[in-house]
Amino acid sequence: MRILILGGDGYLGWPTAMYFCVRGHDVHTVDNYLRRRAHREQETDSLTPILESLPARAEAWRAVTGYRIGVTEGDLCDWPTVEQVFREFEPDAVVHYGEMPSAPYSHITREHAVFTQYNNVVNTLNVLWAMRDFAPEAHLVKLGTMGEYGTPNIDIEEGFIDVRHNGREDRLPYPKLPGSWYHCSKVHDSTNIHLACRIWGLRSTDLNQGVVYGIETEETRYDPRLATRFDYDEVFGTALNRFCLQAVIGHPITVYGQGGQTRGYLNIVDTLQCVELAVMNPPDLGEYRVFNQFTEQFSINELADLVQRAGREYGLEVRIDHVDNPRVEAEDHYYNAKHSALLDLGLKPHYLSETLVESMFAKIEEHADRVITKAIMPKTRWRPEREPVPR
């Protein structure tokens, strides 16, 4: 298949490109280095060293494997770029990771919030238009997030819910309670993609992904030059990855607030498996379907405890600190999210274990000299720090 990977320079995009390539697909990637620029702006960086550009990574991939990954360095908000990529590559499937992916980033300033929504909404609209005009039968596999749902007091279904109300019923989009400007942008995308499927007959799978952890995939292990990025800072790092790094460098684990916040999690290797299952099992034309993409639920406290236990085994002394929660979120809530669609398609989960955590410790230790310690404590707050203007 001809598979277009948008955001091919990212934490998941680059491993996904290698994964499909090695399995015989024709892979083309697009990236505008948004994440690299955002890191420079925040004076942070990936823990793992990554090559200086996507063409350099594709070249290393070719040197190591003999396979070719196509590259376009460009911005999906720029229509001529999108048009050219779709016209020339003629994708069968479009895997769309190409968005600003951070909730804290979207809360730094007004400009960051506006940029996040502009970037994510407009680039996805461009992709939908390009599919309409140049690839109407292609399958859009869009990375959404479990954070679109928030933490409702009922079970979370996969995208749609059967509602019985006043004696009638309908199957409707699951109500969304996104908790950040970034998460709102993903809800906006879902709304837009659903419309495009209804009015233009496009087909799409919206993968509402949980929090991804892990550093390595089968393909990153081929050669150090094929490493994917690993973020541990307060803006781009995600819970378990951050905690593992904190354990290794002797920083207390930063649990935000009470730590009862519960979310879905999955191993990076399962992200690749899930995306492949979605790509290989496309919906009908006109169908918009949603899969909840995670394998297990954990509370923050459970993760912190696991990292502490694994640390003890590994010989690390791990302290757990409850810091002021910079976000506005429930810290003790009901959470039961369904995630059977991908299992039904054949997903074989790699569950979280102390062994996995210890292997992350080992990988992090290799690069511990690169850690920028000032990037660890949370600084980005959901609520303004100063008092409201007096009236």
Place this chain on the structure above:
Amino acid sequence: MRILILGGDGYLGWPTAMYFCVRGHDVHTVDNYLRRRAHREQETDSLTPILESLPARAEAWRAVTGYRIGVTEGDLCDWPTVEQVFREFEPDAVVHYGEMPSAPYSHITREHAVFTQYNNVVNTLNVLWAMRDFAPEAHLVKLGTMGEYGTPNIDIEEGFIDVRHNGREDRLPYPKLPGSWYHCSKVHDSTNIHLACRIWGLRSTDLNQGVVYGIETEETRYDPRLATRFDYDEVFGTALNRFCLQAVIGHPITVYGQGGQTRGYLNIVDTLQCVELAVMNPPDLGEYRVFNQFTEQFSINELADLVQRAGREYGLEVRIDHVDNPRVEAEDHYYNAKHSALLDLGLKPHYLSETLVESMFAKIEEHADRVITKAIMPKTRWRPEREPVPR
């Protein structure tokens, strides 16, 4: 009260400004003439002649009544403009009409879709930020649309619905099925405003308005220079207004498809009453509430028949044509939308009648020489006219 009216040059914005001003409030308006520019782009115009600028309208208002309406000519997507307006005017209430308001406009080209979503999402984010920083206790009265809900097969509630599911329950945002890029932009706004209320403690009333009809309000009748705009073209005109004009000029009434499309409608004078009721009864800080703002439901066929009957009384021969539906929408569907919140606050509806339609005929006749006939038939289609690219 100090009332800021965003989109104060529009069909509803200008009458709202006069309405609050004459009732003793301190009124400031902002507009960037987006609608006037869009009309020039489409080579269409308001049926009613309106003065050349918002300052000219405010000056005429002052000449006629002695009252003052403040004016800022500027774009709400431009942060310095928004910041200055909020810092200087210090509003108690913000009535936000300042958006691109047309579904067909958002389907003209990709650029129009992107512009509609960019404009509406970004300007509302700017307003939310300005409220956070300069007017945290002000009340945002945001004009949404009943079109956010689409046509679900269950009763439509006012913004939220109590869902019982697998033995648990929660009150959640009502699921949305917007039917155009424009309607999606309004859903995006609702999602963003709801978040701002939850994380920043802002207060907002989202008025999900039905289709507005009518040409005159108490204040527009003071003087011809105080007229509001009246759109009848396929892009900006709405159903009943378009049909009345078609009847007057002897054009067949353009029913799209079967005509079973049912929506909520209200008289322009009731829009003013509803907005006033919302403004005078603010929610608590942190509350996001939704009112469905319409007074009656009609199908397109019912409206066409009403205009035909009123035409017969008035001496007009009115033909009804079913034209190919340019939109993608259900033409025969269940529709039962709740709208009791504004009635509970004291709304006294002006219901639609043949008499009202005849008074619209009379007003339209005054300006019949200004009608641009080529703007009447639908040209903007939801689906691309050309065939998909062969693969």
